[in-house]
Amino acid sequence: HVQLVESGGGSVQAGGSLRLSCTVSGFEIYNTEMGWYRQVPGKECELVSIKSGRGEIRYSDSVKGRFTISQDNAKNTLDLQMNDLKPEDTALYYCAWLKTWGSYDNNPGPGNGCGAGLGNWYFGYWGHGTQVTVS
Numbered sequence: 001h002v003q004l005v006e007s008g009g010g011s012v013q014a015g016g017s018l019r020l021s022c023t024v025s026g027f028e029i030y031n032t033e034m035g036w037y038r039q040v041p042g043k044e045c046e047l048v049s050i051k052s053g054r055g056e057i058r059y060s061d062s063v064k065g066r067f068t069i070s071q072d073n074a075k076n077t078l079d080l081q082m083n084d085l086k087p088e089d090t091a092l093y094y095c096a097w098l099k100t101w102g103s104y105d106n107n108p109g110p111g112n113g114c115g116a117g118l119g120n121w122y123f124g125y126w127g128h129g130t131q132v133t134v135s
Helices: none
Strands: 005-006 010-012 018-025 036-041 046-051 057-059 067-072 079-081 091-100 121-126 128-134
Touching: 005 091, 018 036, 018 091, 018 128, 036 079, 046 067, 046 079, 046 091, 057 067, 079 091
Parallel strands: 010 128
Antiparallel strands: 005 018, 018 079, 036 046, 036 091, 046 057, 067 079, 091 121, 091 128
């Protein structure tokens, strides 16, 4: 049974830090393409960081230099360290197993306003999100 559970969200002041964690069960993340994306009601969803199955890492321009994605293979968790947080980082943050559209199976996605996927990936599996509020 596949399950992704995000934790670590909260409320912080601008300039502060939070560490999000995605605990995964049902598959191994070490060789799986995973990512963190965020949603702000009324705005476009954004894929903020991606870890490929080979460990290659990418960030969106809006978080580059402030966020760091990492994985703990022993715990099977995907973390997102967020430093120097800004009010515009306020969002609901999700982790997801990312798959390329070539293998798309018509899964409609999580129904959270972000559609079936973002950019070059669709959401294979996803969590319920954790809220980050920066004031």
